[in-house]
Amino acid sequence: MLRSRLFGGGVTxxxxxxIRAHAATSPFLALSLFRxxxxxxxxxxxxxxxxxxxxxxxRLRLGMHLHSVILKMGFDSDVYVQxxxxxxxxxxxxxxxxxxxxxxxxxxxxxxWSSMIACFVDNGSxxxxxxxxxxxQIDGSVKPDEVTLLSLxxxxxxxxxVELGRWVDAYISRNGLELTVALGTALVDxxxxxxxxxxxxxxxxxMPERNIRTWTALINGLxxxxxxxxxxxxxxxxKEGAGLRPDHITFSAALVACSHGGLVNNGWQxxxxxxxxxxxxxxxxxxxxxxxxxxxxxxxxxxFNFVQDMPCQANAVIWRTLLxxxxxxxxxxxxxDQVKQKLSQLDPHHxxxxxxxxxxxxxxxxxxxxxxLRAAMQDKRIAKTPGRSLLxxxxxxxxxxxxxxxxRLLVYTQKVRDFxxxxxxxxxxxGYEPHKSSVFHDIEDEEKEQSVGFHSEKLAVSFALLNFTDxxxxxxxxxxxxxxxxxxxxxxxxxxKFEREIIIRDRNRFHHFKGxxxxxQDYW
Numbered sequence: 162m163l164r165s166r167l168f169g170g171g172v173t174x175x176x177x178x179x180i181r182a183h184a185a186t187s188p189f190l191a192l193s194l195f196r197x198x199x200x201x202x203x204x205x206x207x208x209x210x211x212x213x214x215x216x217x218x219x220r221l222r223l224g225m226h227l228h229s230v231i232l233k234m235g236f237d238s239d240v241y242v243q244x245x246x247x248x249x250x251x252x253x254x255x256x257x258x259x260x261x262x263x264x265x266x267x268x269x270x271x272x273x274w275s276s277m278i279a280c281f282v283d284n285g286s287x288x289x290x291x292x293x294x295x296x297x298q299i300d301g302s303v304k305p306d307e308v309t310l311l312s313l314x315x316x317x318x319x320x321x322x323v324e325l326g327r328w329v330d331a332y333i334s335r336n337g338l339e340l341t342v343a344l345g346t347a348l349v350d351x352x353x354x355x356x357x358x359x360x361x362x363x364x365x366x367x368m369p370e371r372n373i374r375t376w377t378a379l380i381n382g383l384x385x386x387x388x389x390x391x392x393x394x395x396x397x398x399x400k401e402g403a404g405l406r407p408d409h410i411t412f413s414a415a416l417v418a419c420s421h422g423g424l425v426n427n428g429w430q431x432x433x434x435x436x437x438x439x440x441x442x443x444x445x446x447x448x449x450x451x452x453x454x455x456x457x458x459x460x461x462x463x464x465f466n467f468v469q470d471m472p473c474q475a476n477a478v479i480w481r482t483l484l485x486x487x488x489x490x491x492x493x494x495x496x497x498d499q500v501k502q503k504l505s506q507l508d509p510h511h512x513x514x515x516x517x518x519x520x521x522x523x524x525x526x527x528x529x530x531x532x533x534l535r536a537a538m539q540d541k542r543i544a545k546t547p548g549r550s551l552l553x554x555x556x557x558x559x560x561x562x563x564x565x566x567x568x569r570l571l572v573y574t575q576k577v578r579d580f581x582x583x584x585x586x587x588x589x590x591x592g593y594e595p596h597k598s599s600v601f602h603d604i605e606d607e608e609k610e611q612s613v614g615f616h617s618e619k620l621a622v623s624f625a626l627l628n629f630t631d632x633x634x635x636x637x638x639x640x641x642x643x644x645x646x647x648x649x650x651x652x653x654x655x656x657x658k659f660e661r662e663i664i665i666r667d668r669n670r671f672h673h674f675k676g677x678x679x680x681x682q683d684y685w
Contacts, residue, residue, distance in 0.1 A: 172204045181213040188217035208239040215245035219252040244272045251280030271303040279312040282319075288558065290316040291325070304336070307344050314347040321639045321666060322553045323355035330364065340368055346375040353382030356637050356664040356671055373405050381414035385670045387680035389422025396431075409435075409444045416450035420457055421670060423684050428454045449479045456486025457684070461493055465500075477508040484514060488521040497521055512538070512545050550617035551639040552625055561620040578615065581623035584655065593654040596647035616648050618665055622655060632660050640667040649685075653677050 419428035657677030
């Protein structure tokens with residue numbers, strides 16, 4: 162009998178080892194091994210088995226049936242199994258089920274807290290992730306580790322909460338935690354996404370070790386903050402000083418720097434070096450960066466020819482980039498129509514394409530064609546994505562919708578709108594003139610001004626100036642769409658009039674407004 166038990170235990174270990182080996186790379190095989198294990202007489206599963214099997218389930222977005230098996234076999238109170246269940250439910254988007262497992266745990270270790278925080282972050286529940294981290298601090302039974310802080314950095318990045326980011330950075334130093342390559346790279350990227358590229362550079366400089374991802378994160382950060390020449394200087398230093406070989410993501414970051422800086426010749430040199438110097442085939446993203454570079458520089462025909470000559474088929478993103486260039490430079494509506502037709506075949510229900518072309522028609526006074534586009538949108542039931550902005554002040558997050566009529570904001574909406582109207586009136590005296598061509602409809606001038614007047618980022622700035630009067634405090638805003646020409650002009654005037662630095666992170670890049678100018682030098 163004793164020999165039989167020992168033999169069975171050895172087989173259990175063997176099965177666990179095989180399941181673990183295949184869970185990540187061959188999840189179906191791992192589950193097949195688990196089924197065989199359960200059917201085999203004299204072989205029992207243990208508390209090590211389920212975490213490995215659940216890892217395979219997470220890869221396949223399965224696991225609900227396995228939870229009932231865990232309950233029947235009495236492993237539901239094992240901390241390792243519970244932690245794995247949180248990961249599976251998080252991977253399947255079932256946040257409520259993951260939270261239920263977490264809350265019912267009698268004992269939580271650092272993996273439990275980290276898994277639940279990661280579950281919130283991965284499923285877009287950023288504020289819940291930050292609240293849980295705060296609860297973890299209050300609980301005090303376990304201290305955050307590197308995995309916890311990586312998830313936290315991701316959460317902070319998504320809302321641009323730079324003060325929280327600085328707290329995390331200080332926590333690492335205060336508690337003597339090692340600034341590993343993974344953690345340091347996450348902080349470099351986090352500070353960049355929060356609008357503080359100088360903090361990114363500070364972390365980069367103090368990292369004892371860096372890899373290609375670290376360099377790429379800072380190169381890309383400098384690029385989207387409009388510091389193109391610094392980005393390219395860092396790109397050269399990475400290759401020549403650090404002796405690192407760029408990958409396709411690094412090349413894209415360098416090309417983004419060229420695009421935002423109007424450095425066409427540098428861009429061509431970098432793009433050609435991918436194949437000529439490094440023997441690599443450019444990726445679709447690399448091609449897309451070149452289209453963006455040429456389009457921003459006004460070389461729209463060159464960009465179109467470049468797309469036509471690509472060895473691979475252009476996707477909707479590349480054609481959309483070209484459409485944006487056509488609209489921005491506004492002197493080739495025939496080409497814009499042609500590009501829109503291509504987009505209609507690849508992605509017929511994308512609202513941004515209609516809005517872009519509509520703005521082009523509005524800029525030239527072609528209101529009949531503009532009306533036809535709007536009718537086409539209505540026929541296809543395509544709704545325009547509303548502008549949404551986040552204003553982060555300390556640990557507080559304020560959200561604004563274009564128009565300012567969100568029910569959640571009714572307590573102060575009218576006060577903010579009234580103050581914003583006063584701002585617009587005062588800024589007009591100093592030279593600001595509403596840019597009305599971006600309005601979607603053919604309406605009267607006064608209505609057009611009202612329409613562009615209450616864009617979400619303007620409401621956010623108005624709220625910030627009303628409630629946070631310290632001129633040393635930078636106003637930081639995140640916008641889900643590209644900032645329009647009118648808001649860009651408004652922010653430049655507002656930064657000078659109110660002597661405040663305003664940083665806006667839109668869909669494409671950062672704009673640092675200070676003293677009446679923008680870091681993009683109006684090249685965006």
